[in-house]
Amino acid sequence: MCVTCGCGVDEAGIHDHSHSHEHGPSHVHGPGIAPHSHAPSGRLIAIEQDILAKNAGFAAENRQLFALRGVFALNLVSSPGSGKTTLLGKTVQALGDEFPVAVIGGDQQTAHDAERIRAAGAPAVQINTGKGCHLDAHGVGHALDQLPLPEGGILFIENVGNLVCPADFDLGEAHKVVVLSVTEGEDKPLKYANMFAAADLMLLNKIDLLPYVDFDVAQCLDYARRVNPALQILQLSARTGEGMTIWLDWLRQGQQTALAQQAVRLEAELAAVRARLRTAG
Amino acid sequence: MHEFSLCEGIIDTVTTQARQQGFSRVRRVWLEIGELANVELDALRFAFEIVRQDTAAAAAELDIITLPGRAHCLDCGQSVAVSQHFDPCPVCGSYQWRLLSGTELRIKELEVD
Numbered sequence: 276m277c278v279t280c281g282c283g284v285d286e287a288g289i290h291d292h293s294h295s296h297e298h299g300p301s302h303v304h305g306p307g308i309a310p311h312s313h314a315p316s317g318r319l320i321a322i323e324q325d326i327l328a329k330n331a332g333f334a335a336e337n338r339q340l341f342a343l344r345g346v347f348a349l350n351l352v353s354s355p356g357s358g359k360t361t362l363l364g365k366t367v368q369a370l371g372d373e374f375p376v377a378v379i380g381g382d383q384q385t386a387h388d389a390e391r392i393r394a395a396g397a398p399a400v401q402i403n404t405g406k407g408c409h410l411d412a413h414g415v416g417h418a419l420d421q422l423p424l425p426e427g428g429i430l431f432i433e434n435v436g437n438l439v440c441p442a443d444f445d446l447g448e449a450h451k452v453v454v455l456s457v458t459e460g461e462d463k464p465l466k467y468a469n470m471f472a473a474a475d476l477m478l479l480n481k482i483d484l485l486p487y488v489d490f491d492v493a494q495c496l497d498y499a500r501r502v503n504p505a506l507q508i509l510q511l512s513a514r515t516g517e518g519m520t521i522w523l524d525w526l527r528q529g530q531q532t533a534l535a536q537q538a539v540r541l542e543a544e545l546a547a548v549r550a551r552l553r554t555a556g
Numbered sequence: 557m558h559e560f561s562l563c564e565g566i567i568d569t570v571t572t573q574a575r576q577q578g579f580s581r582v583r584r585v586w587l588e589i590g591e592l593a594n595v596e597l598d599a600l601r602f603a604f605e606i607v608r609q610d611t612a613a614a615a616a617e618l619d620i621i622t623l624p625g626r627a628h629c630l631d632c633g634q635s636v637a638v639s640q641h642f643d644p645c646p647v648c649g650s651y652q653w654r655l656l657s658g659t660e661l662r663i664k665e666l667e668v669d
Binding site: 316317318319320321322323324325326327328329330407408409411439440442443444464465468469470471472473498500501502503504 | 557561655669
């Protein structure tokens, strides 16, 4: 679209120019709009910078902190009502005795979710985004100041219920986990393809309700794999506990991997210090 | 409506550049947006008009260059054009492909005074 007047010069939005800044000749619009040229007359400054660069910087800081302290961090995303908080409550109860677990919850309003998580036995802090539709890495960094960091354990970041906006915002997590429930449509992976493409794991939740809803599991999984062939998929019911064992094992494995990576880094650091000791001696 | 956050990122960069490069007014902002990027262009334009107020870009126009999606098909090995995450490979029909480009969200250039 031509932004000078809003006309549809390139209706498809594809401006296939190699950018010598000859924006083509003047063009004529319908009656009442003067022809105009898009040739620039001011100074041109090359930027070549990602729009999300600032968020990426904060995400890198969070990720570095998680790596230093052996934290396996997950970003849970879904529509509102998929059962994230119930799932997290049950997960926290199951793993809380094994290693440290903490939760950052994002909602536009209320601290209800954080209260539910604390009742389940884990430290939790709520970020109220107000009108905001997603968490960003800066907000998560501040939330970490108010939370005991689960060193050697798992940090769950429960994003705002929204299958669109959170897809773009890296929080420093190891994986995005998308939760879909069988009370939703099986075509959600196609409708919200960016989110399912951004996730590494999909949890199909509320499978205890399958006898009562028209949800085609095979079709849903097929759609999800079309969008993201590498997507891992687990089916479970947080309410009845069915399928929870595989999810918990997946989490334990991630926690162990994060710890192993921390050990490798610490050993390298220790070796470097010992080498300096010998040199000094 | 994360397009507002994206526009705040654009204006942030513009403001930093204005300070570093010594300009006071931006005439035009060129963005490069991949065809598969998670952004609604009309919402982005709407948000830009609001977020640009009282900044060096207060009168700036937004020029969006759409970059095509390219993927490597794992089944037929071809480099192919895709425009949606759920497109089949146009050569062999497989969904087993890896995206090479097409999710860019980039500020390319500014025209300033």
